[in-house]
Amino acid sequence: xxxxxxxxxxxxxxxxxxxxxxxxxxxxxxxxxxxxxxxxxxxxxxxxxxxxxxxxxxxxxxxxxxxxxxxxxxxxxxxxxxxxxxxxxxxxxxxxxxxxxxxxxxxxxxxxxx
Numbered sequence: 178x179x180x181x182x183x184x185x186x187x188x189x190x191x192x193x194x195x196x197x198x199x200x201x202x203x204x205x206x207x208x209x210x211x212x213x214x215x216x217x218x219x220x221x222x223x224x225x226x227x228x229x230x231x232x233x234x235x236x237x238x239x240x241x242x243x244x245x246x247x248x249x250x251x252x253x254x255x256x257x258x259x260x261x262x263x264x265x266x267x268x269x270x271x272x273x274x275x276x277x278x279x280x281x282x283x284x285x286x287x288x289x290x291x
Contacts, residue, residue: 180288181239184264186254186271190278196245196252199224202232205274209267210234210241213256238262243271252277257287 195201203222210217215236222232233242238260245252252275256264264284272280 178289179286181257181259181286182264183257183285183287184255184268184282185285186256186268186280186282188252188254188272188275188277188280189250190276191245191250191252192276193247193250195275196247196250197224197228197230199230199232202230202243202245205271206232206234206241206243208274209256209270210236212266212270213241213258213264214262215241215256215258215260215267241267259287 199222203220215238218235218237220234224230228247229245231244233240239257241256243252243254254271256267258264268282
């Protein structure tokens with residue numbers, strides 16, 4: 178029995194200004210969570226100096242997190258769900274929102290030994 182799904186996402190060639198905008202990142206995390214069918218409990222987003230954003234949404238189903246490197250046009254995100262949500266629509270939503278020219282994702286089953 179699988180206890181959860183963990184989607185690991187990498188986004189390349191992203192829009193630099195989007196990656197450095199903490200308000201934009203939080204908004205897009207919320208939209209991605211909604212696309213996946215998740216329910217947001219809280220959000221914490223921080224913009225670093227001189228650049229970069231990290232953000233995490235606590236979800237009823239677990240979490241959605243991102244870290245950006247504007248200077249490299251790159252972002253890494255993960256969505257862990259222990260509920261019945263589908264994480265893949267979140268991947269598609271973030272890929273479009275960040276303006277990625279290339280994106281990869283892999284899903285890991287969690288808790289199979291439980």
